[in-house]
Each structure stands twice: as structure tokens, then as C-alpha cells.
Amino acid sequence: MEMDVAGTVAEWIQQSTKIVVLTGDELSSESGLSDYLGLGLNPHIRDFRENKDVRADYWKKLKEIYPSIFNAEPSPSHLALAELEMIGSLDCIFTQATDGLHHKAGSNSVIELNSSMLWVTCTSCGKDYSTDEVLSLVEKGDEIPKCIECGSDQLKPPVSFPGQPPPHWETREAWIRLHNADLFIIVGASLEHEPVASFPFLAKERDTKVVIISENQSPADDFVDAVIYGKPSQVLTYIADKIKQGITIT
Ligand SMILES: [Zn+2]
Structure with a gap:
């Protein structure tokens, strides 16, 4: 993990007023759920x-x-995001996962893009x-x-089966939230397929800062403000700790 970049992202989080986060499969894997x-x-x-x-x-x-x-139990990633919602300006989490783990971790504002199992x-x-x-x-x-x-x-279950379009309300709501955000953090998500594949580019068009945290490369990596290759749990825990330190010092 590039600690310097993670430190900068922690600063961006503190400076932002409306943060949206997209999460995906890597977080589910950290909770032991296979695909x-x-x-x-x-x-x-x-x-x-x-x-x-x-x-x-x-x-x-x-x-x-x-x-x-x-x-399944929430991973340190789920818990760190719940913590960020509590202490900061995290507006909303969109997730590709259908396992309900963000709710279990205590996050309140969650949009399940693929609905729920x-x-x-x-x-x-x-x-x-x-x-x-x-x-x-x-x-x-x-x-x-x-x-x-x-x-x-x-x-x-309301999840889309092959041959069905993705849930409509959820995607629309995510677009609206993204339009109003000033920082967009993509963690452990797949950017291979629409509508999500367009999200980082839509955000960039609106001068929203975009950060990608993942173990894997994505098609959007060259177009965003920061990319951190690493385990989401490690990176998010590090960032959340940085922010908490900042709060106690000042
Ligand atoms: Zn019936």
C-alpha cells in the first residue's frame, strides 16, 4: 500500500463535505464469502x-x-466505512454486494445496486x-x-437474474448522489460493467475527486485522482485511523 497516497486521501476525506463510496466483491471476499x-x-x-x-x-x-x-461477519473494511459515516461527511455507500454486510456493520445510508439476497x-x-x-x-x-x-x-430474491435489467431505482438514486458528491471513493468494486463503469468518468466530468482502492487494476485507473493498490481492509483501516488521530489532535 502506498502510505503517502493513503494519507493524502485521509486529508481529502476530512476536507470533503459530501463523500460517496462504491464497494464490491473484494469486501465480500474479506468476509469469507466466495463469489x-x-x-x-x-x-x-x-x-x-x-x-x-x-x-x-x-x-x-x-x-x-x-x-x-x-x-457472514462484516470485514474491517465494512467497519471502517461505518465509522467514517459516523465521524465524517460520508453521504452514502453504493454497493455491488448483495450480502447486507454494510447494514450489519452499522452503516445507515446504503444503496444496494444489485439489491439483496x-x-x-x-x-x-x-x-x-x-x-x-x-x-x-x-x-x-x-x-x-x-x-x-x-x-x-x-x-x-429481488437481485437481477441473467436476462433481467439491474434494479432501476437503485441505479438512478446512485447517479443523483454521485452528481452531488465532492469525493468519490471506489473500494474493491468491479468497474467492468455498466452502469457502474461510467461512474468514475461521470464524477470526473463534474470535477469530483475520484479515488480507487483495490487489489486489482481497473479500466478507470489512469483517469482518477489517486489509485491505491492494496487490501481494502488494510487501506481503509489505515485511513480511518489517520482521520481519528486528526480529530483528537485538533
Ligand atoms: Zn404472492
Whole structure:
């Protein structure tokens, strides 16, 4: 990690009045969650809707994977960001993760760009359930859980399956927040796909400072104000400590 750059970023954080943060998979990995979406959990939406076997298979797989999501603990990255929200001008976190760990860490202002695995919606009547509640129906022997309200067996987490557009409200809200920000910090996120791929460039057009913290290179690295290659937990803990020191000294 480049400590000097991290120190400068700590100063930028203190000078900023509206900070937005984008997080992604690297934070989930730090909490021990493997890329469960990459494991082929989510089928194409058409197959899911039309084929009972696909739905049964989905719920069987989710039942196996879900305890690891539900029991995962926030990483030092999640905790450092929650701390920054408490002590500073962090306006909002957008996350690509669907594991709810920012909420668990105590962050209040979180936009889940890909929605959440922690709840399930009936696509027929709109009733929401906790994923736990639905999986307990699977536990009791329902291969495909049914909505208690309307009887439909078309329940699914609100995350986008292949063939579905990303959640609309979340993306729009993130754009609006980004428009008003003066510092945009991207931590452990993937910038490969739209709409997120455009976020750093949109911010630069508006003279918003942009910082990338990641173990991996990204297409935007050459266009932003600072890039720190390193483990998000290490970098964010270092930055949060710097800021706390600054607060006690002055
Ligand atoms: Zn229903």
C-alpha cells in the first residue's frame, strides 16, 4: 500500500463535505464469502419463470449457500466505512454486494445496486419475505416455496437474474448522489460493467475527486485522482485511523 497516497486521501476525506463510496466483491471476499453468483446460482429469468425444475434446483442450491451469507461477519473494511459515516461527511455507500454486510456493520445510508439476497419477493402479488422465512418452507419439504398471500410459486430474491435489467431505482438514486458528491471513493468494486463503469468518468466530468482502492487494476485507473493498490481492509483501516488521530489532535 502506498502510505503517502493513503494519507493524502485521509486529508481529502476530512476536507470533503459530501463523500460517496462504491464497494464490491473484494469486501465480500474479506468476509469469507466466495463469489456465489459466479458459481452459477442464478438461472436465466425465463427458465426460472417457465420451468419448475429450474426453480426447485435454485431453492435447493440457495438453501445450501444461504447460511454462509446470513452468518457472514462484516470485514474491517465494512467497519471502517461505518465509522467514517459516523465521524465524517460520508453521504452514502453504493454497493455491488448483495450480502447486507454494510447494514450489519452499522452503516445507515446504503444503496444496494444489485439489491439483496436477504429478502425474497413474490413476483405475482409483491409480498416481501425474509429469505430465512422462505427457506424454512423449503426446509419443511416444499421443493418450490409458495407465497402465503396468493399461492404463487414465483418467489425470488429481488437481485437481477441473467436476462433481467439491474434494479432501476437503485441505479438512478446512485447517479443523483454521485452528481452531488465532492469525493468519490471506489473500494474493491468491479468497474467492468455498466452502469457502474461510467461512474468514475461521470464524477470526473463534474470535477469530483475520484479515488480507487483495490487489489486489482481497473479500466478507470489512469483517469482518477489517486489509485491505491492494496487490501481494502488494510487501506481503509489505515485511513480511518489517520482521520481519528486528526480529530483528537485538533
Ligand atoms: Zn404472492
